[in-house]
Amino acid sequence: MKFQKTNIFVKGKGTPIVLLHSSMSSKLQWYQLMESISNNYLCIAVDLYGYGDSPFPDKKENFRFNDEIVLVESLLADIIPPDEPFHLVGHSYGGAVGLRLCYKEIEQTLPGPRILSLALFEPVAFHLLPENEEARCKVLQQKEMIDSFMAKKQYSAAAEYFIDFWSGPGTFSGFPEIIRQTFLKSILKLPLDFRALVGEPLSLEDYSKIKQPVCLMVGRQSPQMAQRVSVLLAEKLTTCRLEWIEGGHMAPVYQAQEVNPVIETFIRGVTYQKSHG
Secondary structure (H helix, E strand, O other), rough: OOOOOEEEEEEOEEEEEEEEEOOOOHHHHHHHHHHHHOOEEEEEEOOOOOOOOOOOOOOOOOOOHHHHHHHHHHHHOOOOOOOOEEEEEEOOOOHHHHHHHHHHHHHHOOOOOOEEEEEEEEEOHHHHHHOOOHHHHHHHHHHHHHHHHHHHHOOHHHHHHHHHHHHHHOOOOOOOHHHHHHHHHHHHHHHHHHHHHHHHOOOHHHHHOOOOOEEEEEOOOOHHHHHHHHHHHHHHHOOEEEEEOOOOHHHHHHHHHHHHHHHHHHHHHHHHHOOOO
16 A cells, blocks of 8 residues: 555555554654564554654644644544544553543544554553652653753753663664764654653543553563553553563564564454454
């Protein structure tokens, strides 16, 4: 299938799977997974605002998940009919966007869920962390550090700080120059991601209304603030399974061989249950 827009990557045929990437990444992070499952599913990887080939959002003040969802829905409208269901896969920021997109169905009181399942690797929905919890304080410290770098136009320092925090010390400097330049083009969107992640008003009780099958994946070596969100969600989502993966927060990129089989097995299991329900 061929499409005019460059901010989506489409491969395969069958029931759609929508894939949402992490902050400072792009649709291409899902290439290996798409290669593996596109014989049986229509894989649709989307560039979120400010990443890959998607433009920077016009709305900068009070940027929220709903703004991101408008983009995702507009891209999907060109590929799959509005009543066709799909599976949703998300990582980090993309996982948090996916949660919010799923809850939108509840808000709209649709006759039936369009999203068939959620496979999320550490959705960083930081707004779900309790106010005085250490994990939330660390999130706010990171946000303040990024904002400080950005205010001083120290874009390279901001990118290095963020990439090294989530991927390990020395990661940013170890990339080839062309990769570092790609990160520098994306860094302007990062403060808006944090604004959306911290400012979203939905609670754990709200998300507990999600009834679709959910697979939450957590890296054993991930920062505690990312692990904590997934554990809290798993306690509230009645149809959730929690999978611990060897690796860190960026395991979907660096340990794809550990993550992708879990996603594929989960989606195939949901497909089987629905076809034999």
